[in-house]
Amino acid sequence: MQQHATIAELVGKLDLDTKAGLLAGQDIWTLPAVPEIGLRSVVMSDGPVGVRGVRWTPEDPSVVLPSPTALAATWDPELARRAGRLLAQEARRKGVHVLLAPTVNLHRTPLGGRHFECYSEDPLLTGLIGAGYVRGVQEGGVATTVKHFVANDSETERYTVDVRAEERTLRELYLRPFEIIVREARPWGVMAAYNGVNGSTMTEHARLQNEVLRAEWGFDGVIVSDWTAARDTVRAALGGMDLAMPGPHTVYGPALAQAVREGAVPEQVVDTMVARVLLLAARVGALDGVPSGFTAPEELDGNEVAREVAARSAVLVRNDNALLPLRAEDLRTVAVIGAAADEARILGGGSATVFPGEVVSPLAGLRAALPGAEVRYCVGADPRTTLPPARDGFELTLVARDGAGAELASYAVPEAGLTWIGEVPEAVDAERVRAVEFTGTFTPEVGGSHEFGFRGLGEAVLTVNGRVLFDGVSLPEGDDPFTAAMDLSERRFRTDLVAGETVRVSLLLHPLTLAEGGAGPFVFVVTALGHAAPGPGPDAQIEQAVAVARESDVAVVVVSTTEEVESEGFDRTDLALPGRQDELVRRVAAANPRTVVVVNAGSPVEMPWLEQTGAVLLSWFPGQAAGTALAEVLLGAREPGGRLPTTWPARLADAPVVRVKPEQGVLHYEEGVFIGYRAWQRAGTAPAHWFGHGLGYTEWTYESARFDPASRTLEVELRNSGPRAGREVVQVYCAPGEPDPNRPARWLVGFAQVHAEPGESVLARVTVPGDATRVWDSGVGGWRQDTGPHLLEVGRSAGDLRLSVGTVNGL
Structure with missing residues (x-):
């Protein structure tokens, strides 16, 4: 109470213009300091797999954890909490107070382009993993910003789409993870989404923000807009949004002060908004005289946390004849195949991007773990449709130029890729820069026809060895500014070069985003100079991989998606692996039945070759310790x-919910509460793998289950009936005693982890929440407890249920 009284006193010391300016933000990532009340600048940064800081540059590396889908695949809220504590540690190291994470939107359809950044299709699993993450970060004295509130479940037209969903659908699915996290973890921030819901954009949605989030659930933190999402001063202020980012040119600031003076917004509303911002500052230790109560926890080893999450999240979906784990002593030759084996896709594209200090690739991890074997590598099939950034053999400088072409700043770069989102390097004058240029030399090792290409929007000139390969304009497609700036479409050209002869190379780009006013208040420049040397064609690459696999004791094929498939800014169009990777797997598996396929993707892909392989392991986007963790799992040092x-669908055509494209700006959630496994059960179609599925390296026998209504505790006795020690995730689902077409056949209500040695019996205890059988009743506008009979079903997945316990009159 004293903290709030002090904050109220501080608010009273500020004039209207200062208060309105504080709510507008200072720049891309920070809030302004107000020294007269002891307020220091509050710094925000993107997450959720690392803490990038305020500059988009590999020169300021971060620990990179596996993707949120991987973290959710552990089914371990305490591990999520540990990951959160590590990220708080990283944030403090970088001077960051607020982490813009976690993302708790749902996997409504398998086509969501940003699903790698979300946790799950299930609201309970999402909420509990998210709550663990939030606890961990905030225990480290750093705020979280739970996002994107709400129904931001796809990327198509995300700035303008109006999601139409019934209240029951919102309450039982899309609002539920936010509710769990608010009630259990007390987050200090929430981010309002770009999209609208039922006619109101979320940054102005008074009912959902003021009435549900704050009044009903008790949220006392800050609501910040997604970047550039705030559109109207009065509606946003009255709708509950506290901060409009990025600053300082937003709908708040002078516009908000003017709205108060004109009587459109009561000053008390602004005072309340400012008080919430000061409370945030106090919580993160940025407000003098108001203690945060933070005590630094023990330091964590970032690489070890990344390694643990990567190994614990690996999902084994096929293991024919117990091919895995491999025995190192039996391996003389190992074929490692796939572009992603040498250059792992460790994270998804978009604002979640962070830069690791080091990455262990699958190839490097296996070579380190198998010193006694010959590990032979082949590309096999490259999934990329764009050229890799120019690197080997190049000596390049990045030059920033003004409108007259004069150099403003320059610095050497290891490869020809540039992404400025939020900030430019310190040496660059953001107001004067109009063009960027990669310039330098290239000394080819191989002569012949070399391929060059560029990505970027604007006027471009590409010159190699004195020859102009392109001089023209590259224009965007569509009207989404983020998608346009991240557009990976590429112009390609060929030119003949002589081995060993150094040539000059230049890519000069006048980006569209710098055409007027320089970088302005929000920098957004993405470009790359690509290169590919002469080499074997696609057919020859596959033939080489098949030959090496045939001669090896085991073949490990790493297949992956690319940034053209899974990224912020656009949705997927299909679930097929890009390029000729499916053909590669079929051919390698036919040549060697001991073929292990590692799927390096953040969300589902089709696996038409599944039954032809020896084993299939899903590694998600595995973070910086990818190769080390993979080797430990494949060789049995850790269990998947x-x-x-x-x-996980077998085919996209089987998926019951797929639509992500709005019609005339509206996206109807006509499926209601039936998404994910709930929709598959209703459709009566079996997926490739059910929600909750995973094999591990041992077997489990579920022996008995009993429910104590007084304590609401379900006890499940199970035995490790396999040959190895192992970990099991015991999953509990609730089902109506009588089928009800308006309700799912079953829904997850709890889970627990157990560990046992071979032959050992253990007891799993799951507390079933009191709201497990509640239903939103739109007729009365509230929750209704269904007191009819229900079953508690226990098993290894939504499609593998081993035991059931009947109850009477609800739970």
């Missing part, structure tokens, strides 16, 4: 302990 956080 992951369970699917989302249902």
